[in-house]
Amino acid sequence: MSYHKNILNYLESTKTGKILFLSDFRGLGTTSAIKMSLSRISQTGGLKRLCHGIYVKSSKNNKKEVKIDVDDVLKAISKKHNIRLLPSGEIALYKLNIIPEMPKRLVYITDGEPKNLKIQDQTIIFKPSTPNKLSMRGETSSLVIQALEAIGKNNVNEDILSKLNQAITKERKDFLLEDVAKAPAWIYDILFKMEKN
Structure with missing residues (x-):
């Protein structure tokens, strides 16, 4: 054969x-x-x-277009290469409804090798990061921490805090407490106050 x-x-x-x-x-x-x-x-x-x-x-005749979900591709890469991939910066802002559109340039922090991929019209960048950032247990708390880092301490307003507060209520409390303890001090203070309210 x-x-x-x-x-x-x-x-x-x-x-x-x-x-x-x-x-x-x-x-x-x-x-x-x-x-x-x-x-x-x-x-x-x-x-x-x-x-x-x-x-x-895909289908044999390629007439039926296969819809590609970038998240599915990233999950497959993560599983195949046994690496962690966490959305950072603007991806977190989009997923938390702080910015209206998914950025064309997607940056993920990883414990794998740095890499640039081009899938459809999106550029995907794997950026090596610290074990501390990659050890976040909660999906939502990780997004919130990444979003706050992208926004910066001096740019956080009441509208942003309201959206983050809505998101953080969906996180498991044990995951939230564990992840908050690993955040930079100014982010810890914000999330600690949210958790107490």
Whole structure:
């Protein structure tokens, strides 16, 4: 059986929309043969290339567009490479409804290697960070802390505080208390007062 046929059979058993990596095809052919085969399938249908080494399973005729959720791609990368990825800066501001639009340049802090990816029209940057920032347990409390750091101590107003207060009520109290203790002093003071109100 040819390398190409092996890869086609593998894709046949793969669910449409699944994120795939070049390394997923190891054992089905040499690296160069796999790359050639994936390139061919991407052109004829059944696979869509998202960026270097990352694909998504699509329909064979490519008539039905596969909707790509960047969060799903990032979760797949995190699981595949056993790294942590946490949204920082403007992503946190968007997710907390402080800014109206998702930024085109998405920065995630990580314990992995620095990396730049281009998926669709979005640039994704992996920025190495400290273990302390990456040890946050609560998804919402982590977003709030990242958002406040992006805003800066002197730019926090009542409208922002109101939105953050609404978000923080959804966090588990034990996670919130643990994460607040790791925050910079000025952020700790803000969140401590919120938690007490």
